[in-house]
Amino acid sequence: MQHRLLTLLMFSPALLTAAPGLPADHAMRMERGLKSFQQDVAAILKENCLGCHGGEKVKSGFDMATREDFLRGGSHGSAAVPFDSKKSALIEQINHAKEPHMPDGKPKLGADVIAKIAAWIDDGAPYAEPLIAGKKPNRDLSAVTEEDRRWWSFLPLKKSKAQSIDQLLVKNAGGASFSPPATPATLVRRLYLDLTGIPPTPEELSAGLKNTDAVIDKLLASPRYGERWTRHWLDVARYAESTGFEQDYDRPFAFHYRDFVIKALNMDMPYDQFVKWQLAGDEYEPRNPLALAATGFLGAGVFPSQITANEVERTRYDAMDDMLSTTSAAMLGLSVGCARCHDHKYDPIPTRDYYQLLSTFTTTTRSNVDVHPDGQVTPAVSTMDKKKNTPDVPGSTRMMICGEGYDPIVMHTQGDPFFDKTYLLKRGNPDFKDGEIAPGFLQVLARPADEKRWQWQPPQGSRFSGRRRTLSNWITDVDHGAGALLARVIVNRLWQHHFGTGIVATPNDFGKTGTAPGQPELLDWLASQLIANGWKLKPLHRLMLQSKAYQQSCQHSPAKEIADPANVLFMRRTPQRLEGEAIRDSMLAVSGMLDETMFGPGTRDENSRRRSIYFNIKRSQLIGSMVAFDLPEPLVSQGARPTTTVAPQALILMNSTQARQWADGLAKRLADAGGTQEQITRAYTLCFCRAPTAAELSQGTAFLQQGGTLADYCQVLLSLNEFVYVN
Numbered sequence: 001m002q003h004r005l006l007t008l009l010m011f012s013p014a015l016l017t018a019a020p021g022l023p024a025d026h027a028m029r030m031e032r033g034l035k036s037f038q039q040d041v042a043a044i045l046k047e048n049c050l051g052c053h054g055g056e057k058v059k060s061g062f063d064m065a066t067r068e069d070f071l072r073g074g075s076h077g078s079a080a081v082p083f084d085s086k087k088s089a090l091i092e093q094i095n096h097a098k099e100p101h102m103p104d105g106k107p108k109l110g111a112d113v114i115a116k117i118a119a120w121i122d123d124g125a126p127y128a129e130p131l132i133a134g135k136k137p138n139r140d141l142s143a144v145t146e147e148d149r150r151w152w153s154f155l156p157l158k159k160s161k162a163q164s165i166d167q168l169l170v171k172n173a174g175g176a177s178f179s180p181p182a183t184p185a186t187l188v189r190r191l192y193l194d195l196t197g198i199p200p201t202p203e204e205l206s207a208g209l210k211n212t213d214a215v216i217d218k219l220l221a222s223p224r225y226g227e228r229w230t231r232h233w234l235d236v237a238r239y240a241e242s243t244g245f246e247q248d249y250d251r252p253f254a255f256h257y258r259d260f261v262i263k264a265l266n267m268d269m270p271y272d273q274f275v276k277w278q279l280a281g282d283e284y285e286p287r288n289p290l291a292l293a294a295t296g297f298l299g300a301g302v303f304p305s306q307i308t309a310n311e312v313e314r315t316r317y318d319a320m321d322d323m324l325s326t327t328s329a330a331m332l333g334l335s336v337g338c339a340r341c342h343d344h345k346y347d348p349i350p351t352r353d354y355y356q357l358l359s360t361f362t363t364t365t366r367s368n369v370d371v372h373p374d375g376q377v378t379p380a381v382s383t384m385d386k387k388k389n390t391p392d393v394p395g396s397t398r399m400m401i402c403g404e405g406y407d408p409i410v411m412h413t414q415g416d417p418f419f420d421k422t423y424l425l426k427r428g429n430p431d432f433k434d435g436e437i438a439p440g441f442l443q444v445l446a447r448p449a450d451e452k453r454w455q456w457q458p459p460q461g462s463r464f465s466g467r468r469r470t471l472s473n474w475i476t477d478v479d480h481g482a483g484a485l486l487a488r489v490i491v492n493r494l495w496q497h498h499f500g501t502g503i504v505a506t507p508n509d510f511g512k513t514g515t516a517p518g519q520p521e522l523l524d525w526l527a528s529q530l531i532a533n534g535w536k537l538k539p540l541h542r543l544m545l546q547s548k549a550y551q552q553s554c555q556h557s558p559a560k561e562i563a564d565p566a567n568v569l570f571m572r573r574t575p576q577r578l579e580g581e582a583i584r585d586s587m588l589a590v591s592g593m594l595d596e597t598m599f600g601p602g603t604r605d606e607n608s609r610r611r612s613i614y615f616n617i618k619r620s621q622l623i624g625s626m627v628a629f630d631l632p633e634p635l636v637s638q639g640a641r642p643t644t645t646v647a648p649q650a651l652i653l654m655n656s657t658q659a660r661q662w663a664d665g666l667a668k669r670l671a672d673a674g675g676t677q678e679q680i681t682r683a684y685t686l687c688f689c690r691a692p693t694a695a696e697l698s699q700g701t702a703f704l705q706q707g708g709t710l711a712d713y714c715q716v717l718l719s720l721n722e723f724v725y726v727n
Contacts, residue, residue: 023083026124033123041120042131044113048103050131059104061342061427067127068137077426082125085118144443148348152520153333153510154444157484160525165547168522169570176560176571179552184209186727187551189689191215193726194498195541196224197231197582197611198589202685216545220538223598226266227613231581232497233261235641236330236508237297240617240634241602244302248620252601253368256289256399257296258613259599264294270535271490272476272483275331279475280468282403283458287375292401298323299366299402302619302635312415313430320361320422323402324354329637331475332482333489333510336442341428347511348444352424356440359422360467367406372396379407405463439467441474442482450480478531485510487527491540492517495526496640498544500576501567508639518568549573554727575725577643580629581612583724584658590686590718591665606658625652653719663715670710676701679710687717 023029045064051057053074054065062074073079073089080088092098094109094117103109109117130136148154162168166178182190188208192200196219200208208215219225241254264274276284279298281291301322307315325337338344339354368380370391380391380398391398400409408417426432441451454473458466474481489510496502503523506514517523526540533539544550552573560572567574578586588594588609595609602616606625615623617634628648632638653659666683673682680700684692692700703713717723 026083029083029123030126033120033126034128036116036120036123037126038128040116042128044109044117046131048106048109052104054131054135063138065132065135066130066137067125070125070127072138077432080121080125083122085121088118088121091118091121144348144350148444151348151444151512152516153485153488155484157478157487157524157528157531158521159528160521162521162525165522165526165543165549168519168525169549172519172521173569173571176563176569178548179555179557179560179572181548181551182553182573182727184212185689186553187212188215190726191219191545193578193582193586194545195219195228196222197228197578197585198224198594199586199687199689202682205685205689212551213546216542220541223262223266226262226264227598227611228582229265229497230258230261231579231613232493233265234258234617234634235632235638236493237261237300238326238634238637239300240302240619242618242620243305244619244635245304245306247305248618249305250618251400253398253400254296254300255601255616256293256397257300258602260290260293260296262599262613263290265537268536268538271530271537272486272535275476275486276469276472279327279472280403280464282401283456283464283466283469286464287377289371289397289399292369292371292377292403293399295402296400297402298327298361298364299400300634301326303366307414309414313419316418317358317425317428317430320358320364323361323364324358326637327475328357329508329639331489332485333492333504333506333508333514333639334442334485335509335511335513340425344511346513349442352437353440353442355422355424355437357442357471359437359439360471362422362467363404363418363420363465364402364468365404365406365408365417366400366402367408368398368400369406370396370398377406403468404465439470441471445482445485446474447480453477453480483531484527487530487535488523490537491526491530492523493639494537494540495544498541498550499570500574502640505566506639508637518566519570575727577725579641580626580631583629584612584625586723587659587662587718590669591662592669593662593665607661625656625658628652650719654715659715659718660711663711663718666714666718667709667711670714676704680704680713683714683717687720687723 052059054063060074063069079090093102277294281294285291328334328336339349373395423433424437456466456469477483492502602614670679673679
């Protein structure tokens with residue numbers, strides 16, 4: 001028996017951790033404790049405790065079904081200290097000397113029962129067997145295993161000998177073939193709307209019919225491309241220009257981040273640099289206005305503006321959580337934020353990993369700064385109620401950045417804007433700190449031996465810590481860090497917007513609650529292509545747009561729908577409705593009323609003729625017409641928008657002042673087209689990139705001859721499904 005007890009002691013890490021100095025008579029005590037467990041304690045625990053702590057429920061994360069889990073404790077810390085009942089929280093709780101009193105909702109245990117439990121703990125709290133037959137200890141998620149690292153999204157990119165997208169799709173199609181190709185006119189319209197969000201003019205259509213590859217090159221070089229694709233990224237970045245919450249103060253200089261994204265996409269900034277600058281642009285190029293503006297990514301989230309003294313610390317942890325949760329969802333497709341209060345329930349992300357990543361942002365705050373023509377950066381007035389809209393130095397630019405060392409935007413707070421240290425919090429509660437935490441990485445995507453390769457020490461005297469640049473080094477490292485996952489996530493986002501759904505249908509969740517890739521080899525091949533092309537996105541767009549898969553028609557095939565209802569094989573194409581911004585921009589374009597002015601402060605005036613990307617996004621006053629067409633609330637990262645069909649959409653197209661103005665504008669463009677039939681033909685070419693059929697021409701002619709106005713007719717065309725869908 002003593003040999004068995006010594007073996008138990010040797011192979012019980014929880015016990016050794018809890019009591020590093022074992023009593024000399026521990027073997028005798030453990031033998032006595034086992035008898036007590038079998039005779040009394042097991043039955044007491046089963047009757048009074050197990051129902052809430054390991055049986056039907058596991059309240060507060062405390063599972064006592066096995067000895068290992070009993071000693072590990074729950075969210076309130078350790079329940080028992082073996083060989084020392086006086087230091088055991090469980091004894092205090094069942095004595096009603098410490099809250100929460102136990103057993104919950106039941107009368108206090110008798111003194112004799114409490115004495116038996118205390119004596120059992122004093123004898124080492126041994127178990128003869130689990131309280132539930134066959135129950136195994138819960139795995140300690142703080143230790144990430146090799147099995148965890150074999151999850152598909154955490155693996156290195158698999159090499160493929162494939163030469164094209166189509167080759168890989170056909171390989172996995174099980175004998176299925178692509179739908180017939182789209183007509184040249186349909187394809188040109190599709191390319192314009194996908195890449196720029198605006199339909200081609202009749203002249204652009206005519207030129208594009210000759211060479212669709214040239215159309216792709218032209219549109220990727222167009223400034224309209226950056227405006228179109230920036231809107232996709234802003235959904236992911238939960239971008240808005242106000243603080244949120246009750247006061248929802250404006251952030252008058254936040255628009256520089258939106259302009260950074262447009263400029264970065266248009267210049268085809270390598271995606272790894274795009275990521276690095278958003279995390280630490282001030283640490284990479286502290287005198288570069290574009291790099292500074294990029295850090296607006298971290299500061300684009302909500303933040304309360306009325307903070308009382310007892311809310312300061314909690315609010316600060318909320319702000320850092322917003323930065324981390326958005327970074328992980330947007331760039332890695334992981335819900336790291338779910339590990340804030342407990343180890344992630346599904347993915348191998350321990351709470352300790354969460355707080356190590358969180359400490360990256362310990363001293364990161366929003367600041368308003370003036371960037372002068374010579375590159376010098378100086379603090380600007382940082383309180384919202386005393387803001388100045390223009391810098392003091394001519395030629396300077398005032399912007400909101402998110403970094404370190406500048407005067408934070410404090411607004412109305414009764415405490416410091418940040419703390420010098422970050423702690424591991426039990427259950428995410430700042431009142432229960434479990435030691436200071438140092439910056440680190442996700443274990444599942446890092447090895448301890450590699451951590452030094454990502455560390456970056458800033459020059460002496462720098463205003464920043466280097467923590468965010470260190471994080472960016474890890475997140476973009478393909479061979480040793482998170483770079484392979486980073487590449488998978490972004491190529492999936494591009495595919496999603498070109499094909500209607502991603503290869504991974506859950507673009508913000510590449511973990512175990514997400515959807516596995518329907519074409520894993522294609523996903524890794526595309527990610528490898530991205531990296532091989534220096535992380536440039538435009539070559540990847542070109543690969544997708546030149547594929548037969550993309551250039552298919554939307555010809556309906558019942559057989560294909562039955563065989564592959566989710567279109568995982570991508571052997572067919574379905575029409576996609578434009579987002580609200582692209583619908584509005586297209587109406588402005590065909591009406592001849594579009595103002596192409598780029599960059600600068602936005603507006604909330606729906607009568608504006610600028611592109612919808614320049615709407616000012618105020619969280620409490622979102623643009624009504626955009627909300628009707630599924631603009632998401634910018635509270636958290638949004639990987640995909642829903643596509644709803646609701647009455648307000650039709651009412652906006654039929655009754656809004658703006659829709660009528662655009663119809664009037666289109667009618668004026670048609671006035672010089674000639675007679676009625678010529679006007680109708682011109683309208684169809686502008687709106688749908690095709691000529692009307694004989695029936696459509698006859699119907700339009702009859703409508704106009706029977707008293708309908710040209711503006712009425714134009715409004716009908718702008719409201720048709722064919723206008724708001726990409727075929």
